[in-house]
Amino acid sequence: MGETDPDSHPLGDAATAAFDAPAPEASHDEDDRLTPGFVDAVIERVEAGDVEGARALVDPLHPADIADLFELAPSTARRALAEAMADRLDGEVLAEMNDWVRDELIGELNANQVAELAGQLDTDDAVAIIADMEEDDQRAVLRALDPDDRAAIEEALSYPEESAGRLMQRELIAVPEHWTVGQIIQYLRDNPDLATDFWEIFVVDHAHHPIGTCKLSWVLRTPRDIAISDVMQREQTLIPVDMDQEEVALRFQKYALISAAVVDPAGRLVGVITVDDIVHIIQEEASEDILRMSGAGDGDINEPVVDSYKSRVRWLLANLLTALVASSVIALFEGTIARMVALATLMPIVAGVGGNAGTQTMAVAVRAIATNQLTQSNTLRTIVREIRVALLNGATVAAVIGVGVTIVFHNPTLGMVIAAAMMTNIFIAGLAGVLLPVTLDRFGADPAVASSVFVTMTTDSMGFLAFLGLATLSGLTG
Known part of the structure; x- marks a missing residue:
């Protein structure tokens, strides 16, 4: 080697x-x-x-x-x-x-x-x-x-x-009801300009009204001499052309659709919507509701700075106005606070916990409205349910804060006052959190847009009013 x-x-x-x-x-x-x-x-x-x-x-x-x-x-x-x-x-x-x-x-x-x-x-x-x-x-x-x-x-x-x-997409496969399976297969093979990606074939009458659908798997497994009208599924979910995309997404979700025919006001087939488009819509609508509740605009990190500023600042200004309402409530009890500084220390707790309770209820209500879980038929039952949850939460938090304040400040009266105020504010927060979105929805407004501002104003104002008002009435600062 x-x-x-x-x-x-x-x-x-x-x-x-x-x-x-x-x-x-x-x-x-x-x-x-x-x-x-x-x-x-x-x-x-x-x-x-x-x-x-x-x-x-x-x-x-x-x-x-x-x-x-x-x-x-x-x-x-x-x-x-x-x-x-x-x-x-x-x-x-x-x-x-x-x-x-x-x-x-x-x-x-x-x-x-x-x-x-x-x-x-x-x-x-x-x-x-x-x-x-x-x-x-x-x-x-x-x-x-x-x-x-x-x-x-x-x-x-x-x-x-x-x-x-x-x-909707305009590219779809529609065939007359009198065709056989063999004619459909030949039609698909002889026309290269037809849609290339589809899951079902729509069957239409002489006026182009959809009367049924047939999955591709059925076409492939059916003898060629069988009429398509004998194997098609006559029950189908039709989407009006002017239906909101959020409602379209809910129908796809409810009926587990892969695709659905879109019809014009005369009932004629004009397009098809497929599930891949709906996946994007569901994501967009869910993100949109969350961002609207926070007043963050589109919430896109690629959005120009000036556009983000414009969409967010108006909500901050609205929050500023609602904060002024809460501060005016505090101003009514200026003398009470001056006589007992501990009240100034504790009142943000009442407002803050109430705000969180209201946000929880509001999020549940807005989601239920968006997904059609909350309708006119079960509105009263939902309100009663949220009141019961608020009472249970209020009782638990009130007991904890009441005992804690009594021990820390060596003042049982102060403990009872803050417990009663907490119970009151959480109850009001639960009521506002469900009533405000429902009311806005009934009047045609988007509950995801305006609910958070009003709920925050309600819980802050009522929290301060309940705590400081009860402290004054109890003679705590006398």
Whole structure:
């Protein structure tokens, strides 16, 4: 055997280079999120002019991950990233992208480019992109679209925002009721322009009214000579085109739907909504209610600072006004507080615990309204239930705070006063927490938007009034 160079690698120079090269950064962590190191690596390659290297990292990613990449990248780097990934920045990626980031990128494209991207998407996704554009830009994009796409998108834009008409897809499979299974299979094979992703076939009458549905599995397992009307399911959930998307989501959840037909006021089939769209709606509506209750606006970390400021400051000003109401109650008992400083120490406890109790009840009521659990038929029963919960909570907390104050301040009267005030405020908090959302909902207002402000004002004001009023009446400061 020949001598081996001690400095050489037994597998050769190529292997040496492979062993010496740094290991590639993992793209995903254990929670299937893009890692900071991977995002930084892509951006560094783009900024260094190594477009091919950046593309090599991005190419294996799913469109949803590419959308995440743009969202995680600093806003200053997104334009260069978009230019480098132009061939991957297609309609699928835009459909998965955060609205604010997508609008930022769309703003860099001309009307023809936006029209090309919109043409790659299902109608509902294309509408979501075009609907957020300025009116002049919107018209320019519509003019650049194919006539069929333009007509479908213009029709969708004519429906109210967050309605089934905006959410539905026009691409569906509808067949006449007199066809056989064999005719349907042949029709699907002979028409390459039909929808490619669908779970069921809609059966319509001569006026294009949906009269039944047939799952693909039934079509595949049924003899070809059987009429579709003999195997279709006649019971189906029809979605009115003007139905609010939140109500649509509730129907999908209640009836465990995969897809559902959308009908116009005349009952004609005009579109279909699928469960993948509903998943996004459920997430959006749940997040929207939580953010509205806190007055945080859209609550999106990609939202411009000025927009976040505008949406949040008005609620802070509203809270300021409600706080002034509570402070005016305190001012009525200024003399009482001056004679016993311990009252000033304890009264925030009464208001704070009452506020938390009201928030708990309000959250339960708002959720029940949003999910249709709380309706006119069970409103009274729900109010009674929340009053019972409030009484139990109030009695427990009142007993604890009463005993604690008695021991700490060596004053049984003060302990009884704060216990009675706590019991009163938690009862009022429970009552306000359920009555205010129900009342707002009855008058057509969104209970998630305004309830928190009024509940906070009620619990603060009544907490101070109950505690300081009882202290005055008891002669505690006399």
